[in-house]
Amino acid sequence: MSEDKHLLKRLRHGDSHALRRLYEKYRTDLYTVALSLIHDVHAAEDCLQDVFVRLAERAADLHIRRNLKGYLVSSVANRARDQFRGKIKPLDKTDSFGCSACTTDPIKVLIDREESARLFNMLKRLPFTQREVFILHVQGGMKFKDIAKLQSVSTKTAQSRYRYAIEKLRALLDREDIK
């Protein structure tokens, strides 16, 4: 039995150690996905909290057939989308990595390559749907088929959005290189 299956079983019985282990295992991945999607530290933290609270709340009748990580990443994406559509404030126009979300809060940013930092900053410029496909596929490890289901579009549309995202990021990175 995989560790996740086992942990879920234990979680269903109210085992808080299982909850902690799941949190330790996925906190970085989920937080990264959330922050990459909404570029707001507090909103990303809320996403993370919502997802784990929901997991704890639904533990007893949660049955995940495929993989837990995919389920959690999808949950983050759903909440991030809500945040994005609802209360999140407009993203700032600065292109530096020092977006408000990342400099004013004491988060530990593990981006040690300048190019990755630039890329992170450029993600903000993508339309949300394209950004979502790109992040969920690359950072969240989700398949296009599952992302499509999440976005209620066809798999081809999800793949197109990914393609557009790549093209736009490529163009932005190249423009930066020229500068």
Add this chain to the structure above:
Amino acid sequence: MKSEHQIKQLAKQIRFEPDGTVDERVLACAEAVLEKSTKIQTTVLLRRPLIWRTIMKSRISQLAAAAMIIIVVLFSITFFDKAATPAYALEQTIEARHTIKTVHLRMFERGKSITNSEFSDYWIKYDDTGKLSKLRCNEHDNNGIVGFTIWKDGIKKTWITAENVVMVKKLNFPAKRWEEFAKKFDYELLLKWIDQAKEEIELKIDEPAGDSDFIYVTATSSVHKARLELIVDRKTKLIKKYSEYGLKEHGDEPGMRIEFLAYNQPIDPSRFDLRKVPDNAKVIDKLGDIIPGLRVGDFTLGMSKDEVLSKLGEPDSIMYGDETYTLNNLPRRYLMAFDNVSFFIYDDSVVSIGVYSSLYTFINGLGVGDSEQKIRQAFGGNFKFEEYEKYDVLNYKDKGLRFEIHKKNRSIMEISVRVKFVGRGESPHAVLYVLCEGREIDIGQDRPVVLRNEGDLRCFVGLPAGYSGVDLSRLDLL
């Protein structure tokens, strides 16, 4: 120009860590919700048969919780608010509490009206030291009495009339759930809890002038958003009625209520027995014993898939390796997982039963959640220690037992019951399957298998009755 691969690599290098305060906050919230949802989710174990819900609902636990709250309030009154009640000697109530030998009470669950026909009657007997010694609960609903529970000598028996089933369960085995139950009656522990909560409770005591028979006590906790109300008999100083309310924005929400119908009235000893149980009632001896090399509760090695399904219904998952399956699409071997147990099935025969719930225990009470040390003490040192990335294993082949141990806290995560390994010369072995360099070889019934390296052979060995019908003598080992 960056390639798609390069862009993906850059994106993968983006990593953010939530800081420690976020971790604490998220975990605190999630754990609180988990605790709450686990308590509420009495249907946790089985969305399926009513019988399981009844077990987990645990009237005794509910009562224990109620009793704990009452005692907490009483102690609170005594120790933290003496000055507020010059006329009311609360210590007398505490003293009176210690004189209780028997009590008959009626409990209404949250949201049930006092006139509602859904309630539970309890008869409780304490021993000379004030500890709970016997208990009976009659559970009523609109159709009359639907369940009877008795508890004495560390054994709980529940007769569910609709199911015509009697559940028998030990309550004093060292599973955490029951330790908690016992602690509810530990005064020292209660005092510690009260000491921690004393700043949070606001008490009001209303002792009406004149010849009122009652004293009214209200304990409010803004922290826990709850209010408890007690009606105390002025003469006996014992509680007559207990009510709890949740403090909600839209108003107070009634919670559990208890009416104390009689104190220190003799209780017929036969009341603590289950009488009138039909002869044809099915008796289930707790959720089950783990019998090494043989069975877990009602589930025995060698059972068919259909026999398992007839007892447990549809499984939560069916898998083998990374693949998942459905009941309509089963491979030759697979793991079928349910809430508390899993079954490894080979050729439609259970060859291993996994337990990951403390509801199944060994006869000595050990089970999932106990420490590795206890297992070693109980089963000795004749095991093979196996180390994996996520857990360690104590493999008692000669006993047909395998324990998965948590890497950090060294507690038992899962217990597997398998066929006992029988040594050479005792009986012929049957080969279930062979892995050759990680690839399974279908040995069939008569086909000889040639293995060239010692490491190629990893047999799953069964009893003479065997699961494959091929014994080792048919193998050519070069």
